[in-house]
Amino acid sequence: MMLAGFVFLLLLTDGESSNSNCTYRQLFTRLYPKGKGQNTMTRPVTIHTTPTEVMLDVLIYAILDLNEKDQKFVSYVWIDMHWKDEYISWNEEDFCGIDKILIPTKQLWMPDLTIEEMTEKDKASASPYLTVFNDSEVWLRNDMLVISTCKMNVYKFPFDIQSCNLSFKSAMYSDEEMQFFQIGNSSRSTNWTLTMIRSQSEWLLINMDITNTIVDNFGLNQSMLVYTIHMKRRYVLYIVNFMLPILFFLGLDLASFLISDSGGEKLGFKVTVLLAVTVMQLILNEILPSSSDRIPLIGKEAQSHCTAYEQEQHMLNQCVVICPH
Numbered sequence: 409m410m411l412a413g414f415v416f417l418l419l420l421t422d423g424e425s426s427n428s429n430c431t432y433r434q435l436f437t438r439l440y441p442k443g444k445g446q447n448t449m450t451r452p453v454t455i456h457t458t459p460t461e462v463m464l465d466v467l468i469y470a471i472l473d474l475n476e477k478d479q480k481f482v483s484y485v486w487i488d489m490h491w492k493d494e495y496i497s498w499n500e501e502d503f504c505g506i507d508k509i510l511i512p513t514k515q516l517w518m519p520d521l522t523i524e525e526m527t528e529k530d531k532a533s534a535s536p537y538l539t540v541f542n543d544s545e546v547w548l549r550n551d552m553l554v555i556s557t558c559k560m561n562v563y564k565f566p567f568d569i570q571s572c573n574l575s576f577k578s579a580m581y582s583d584e585e586m587q588f589f590q591i592g593n594s595s596r597s598t599n600w601t602l603t604m605i606r607s608q609s610e611w612l613l614i615n616m617d618i619t620n621t622i623v624d625n626f627g628l629n630q631s632m633l634v635y636t637i638h639m640k641r642r643y644v645l646y647i648v649n650f651m652l653p654i655l656f657f658l659g660l661d662l663a664s665f666l667i668s669d670s671g672g673e674k675l676g677f678k679v680t681v682l683l684a685v686t687v688m689q690l691i692l693n694e695i696l697p698s699s700s701d702r703i704p705l706i707g708k709e710a711q712s713h714c715t716a717y718e719q720e721q722h723m724l725n726q727c728v729v730i731c732p733h
C-alpha cells in the first residue's frame with residue numbers, strides 16, 4: 409500500500425515536470441539542450457553576410473578626474489547594448505507567458521566592444537547576466553570605470569572647456585560584420601546623463617555629441633560610435649586660490665616704490681614678495697600639464713612677473729635670486 413503510494417507520488421512529480429513549461433529552467437533546457445555549447449562561439453546570424461547591428465546607449469554616471477598632466481580622463485559609464493541572436497526564439501504562449509530570461513553572459517555570444525581611448529583595463533566587475541527576449545533580442549547592461557586618454561588644451565586655464573572622446577567599436581569585426589548605432593539622439597543622451605550624473609569633481613558637463621563613423625584601422629574598416637563629452641571647469645576655486653593672491657602681490661610690488669631706498673628695508677621686502685611669487689609658481693607648475701604645447705596664460709603671467717623681478721634685482725646689482733625657468 410505504502411509502496412503503491414510512493415510510486416504514485418513519483419509518477420505525479422515526474423509528470424508535472426515534463427508537461428508544464430512554466431519555469432525558467434524548462435525554458436533554459438529548451439534553449440540549451442545538452443551539448444549545445446556553440447552558442448558562444450560564432451556570430452549568431454543564419455546568413456553569414458548579414459551584419460550584426462549593435463544598438464548602444466552610453467551614459468556618464470560620474471566624472472571622477474581629469475588629469476591635465478597625464479592627459480587622462482577618468483569616468484564611470486553605464487553601457488546599454490542590444491543586438492539580435494537569430495538562433496534564440498520561443499513562443500511566449502508555450503511557456504506560460506515567459507517573454508524574457510536572464511542567462512549567464514558566458515552562455516551566449518557577445519559583441520567584443522572596446523573603447524579606443526582606454527588605456528587601462530576596467531576594474532569594475534562585469535555584469536554576470538544578460539537578458540534574452542523571445543523575439544531574439546539580447547540586452548546587456550554594464551558599468552565600467554573608463555580610464556582614457558584625452559588631449560587637453562589648457563591655454564585658457566582656469567576658464568577652459570575640455571572635450572574628451574570615447575570611441576566605441578568592435579575589437580575584431582569589420583563594418584561588414586558588425587555595425588554600431590546609437591539609441592536616440594545626442595540631446596536624449598545628454599538629458600539622461602544630466603539627470604543621472606552623480607559626481608563631476610571640479611567639472612560641469614555641458615553636453616554630449618554622438619557621431620557615427622567608419623574608420624580605417626590598419627586596412628580594416630570598422631564601424632565606430634564616438635561620444636564627445638564637453639566639460640567646463642568650475643573656476644571659482646582657482647580665482648580665489650591663485651588670481652586674487654597674484655593681484656595682491658602685484659599691489660605689494662607697486663607699494664614697494666613708496667619705501668625709501670635708504671636702509672635695507674626695500675630689498676628685504678622685495679625678496680619676500682619674490683619668494684612668495686616663486687612658491688606660487690611652483691604650485692601652479694604642479695597643477696598645469698607639462699606636455700601642453702602652449703603655456704597657460706596664467707602661468708605666463710606669473711612667469712613674466714618673476715622675470716621682471718629678476719631683471720630688477722640684477723639692475724640693483726645686489727643679489728642674485730634664481731627664478732624657476
Ligand SMILES: *[C@@H]1O[C@H](CO)[C@@H](O)[C@H](O)[C@H]1NC(C)=O
Binds near residue numbers: 427428438502503
Ligand atoms: C512546452 O513547449 C514545447 C515547445 O518547446 C511545446 O511543444 C509544448 O506544447 C509546450 N507544452 C505546454 C504544456 O505548453
Ligand SMILES: *[C@@H]1O[C@H](CO)[C@@H](O)[C@H](O)[C@H]1NC(C)=O
Binds near residue numbers: 501
Ligand atoms: C514572442 O511572443 C509573442 C507573444 O506570444 C509572439 O507574438 C511572438 O511571435 C513571439 N516571438 C517569437 C519569435 O516567437
Ligand SMILES: *[C@@H]1O[C@H](CO)[C@@H](O)[C@H](O)[C@H]1NC(C)=O
Binds near residue numbers: 559573619621634636
Ligand atoms: C573626437 O571625435 C570627433 C568626431 O569624430 C573628431 O572630430 C575629433 O577630432 C575627435 N577628437 C579627438 C581629440 O580625437
Ligand SMILES: *[C@@H]1O[C@H](CO)[C@@H](O)[C@H](O)[C@H]1NC(C)=O
Binds near residue numbers: 592593594595596
Ligand atoms: C531628439 O529626439 C527627440 C525625441 O526623442 C526629439 O524630440 C528631438 O527633436 C530630437 N533632437 C534632434 C536634434 O534631432
Ligand SMILES: *[C@@H]1O[C@H](CO)[C@@H](O)[C@H](O)[C@H]1NC(C)=O
Binds near residue numbers: 599602603
Ligand atoms: C529632459 O527631458 C524632459 C522631457 O522629456 C524635460 O522635462 C527635462 O527638462 C529635460 N532635462 C534636461 C536637463 O534637459
Ligand SMILES: *[C@@H]1O[C@H](CO)[C@@H](O)[C@H](O)[C@H]1NC(C)=O
Binds near residue numbers: 624627628629
Ligand atoms: C574601406 O572603405 C573604403 C571607403 O569606403 C573602401 O574604399 C575600402 O575598399 C574599404 N576597405 C576594405 C578593406 O574594405
